[in-house]
Amino acid sequence: MITVEHLAKAVGEDKLPVLRDISFQLEPGELVVLLGASGSGKSTLLRCLALREKWDKGNFRVDGVNVRGNMFTGRRKIRREWAYLEQNAELNPNRTALKNVLIGQSSQTPLWRMVTGMVRSDDYMGAMDELDLLGLLDKAKMKTSQLSGGERQRVAIARALVHGAKVILADEPVTGLDPKTAESVLETLRKLCKETGLTVVTVLPLELAERYATRLWVLEDGKIKHDVKGRRLTSQERIHL
Structure with a gap:
């Protein structure tokens, strides 16, 4: 259970409000898509949930842990169990796609593995399976600096899945992907939400949002402005997009 109450965030010297009184509850297995015009606060909300930006006010609880009230425990929980995927994936350009998936983020990976780069055979096969699932098996041994933006984004998704992320926050994760690959990625995420309880909060184009969001x-x-079950939005709801 993820609970947010009265989240507010302002930016700049003039303290212009970007988020105002955001409140919601999320259950495991939901695939939530954020929609809205440019400047509506979508990316800022994701960054606040990932603790990449400070909150001005509001309560934040995850599985009963008061994240803002106990920043050490709360931040550690978020870093270990959540994955935040920016539009430009945070990967080591000098490592292969496979190594980026296996080594993962520092908060999720034992120090000895980060230093030595050594992995178990089961981990290796798991990483290859995820890369295959996301259409990247033939790119596994290529450095991520040689991959396209869409391919790097898929590597970041594979890394999150391999390291057992319970929550994925993704800012436009299918940008730069061809329609078939984008649909494959979203079908995989939706299946994982249903079967494993993975929770996803993301930003997508309207057409894909209406098809894949719960x-x-x-x-x-x-x-x-609107919080509805995944479906085709009404003309009144679309006015705000």
Whole structure:
């Protein structure tokens, strides 16, 4: 269970409000898509949930842990169990796609593995399976600096899945992917949400959002204007996009 109450965030010297009184509850297995016009606060909300940006006010609880009230325990939990995927994937350009998946983020990987680069055979096969699932098996031994933006994004998704992320926060994860690959990635995420309880909060184009989301949030002026089950939005709800 993820609970957010009255999240607010302002930016700049003039303290312009970006998020205003955001409140919601999330259950395991939900695939939530954020929709809204440019400047509505979608990316900022993801970054706040990932603790990449400070909150001005609001409560944040994950499985009963008060994340903002106990920053050491809360931040450690988020870093270990959540994955945040930016539009430009954070990968080591000098490592192969496979190594990026296996080594993972520092908070998720034992120090000895980061230093030596050694992995168990089971981990190796698991990483190859995820790369295969995301259409990257033939790119496994290529350095990520040689991959396209869409391919790097898929490597980041594979890394999150291999390291057992319970929550994935993804800012436009299918940008740069061809339609077939984008649909494959989203079908994989939706299947994992249903079968494993993975929770995904992401930003997608409207057409894909209506097809794959279990829940849609329409943001306007930093607030959740509409919070509905995944479906085709009405013309009134689309006004705010």
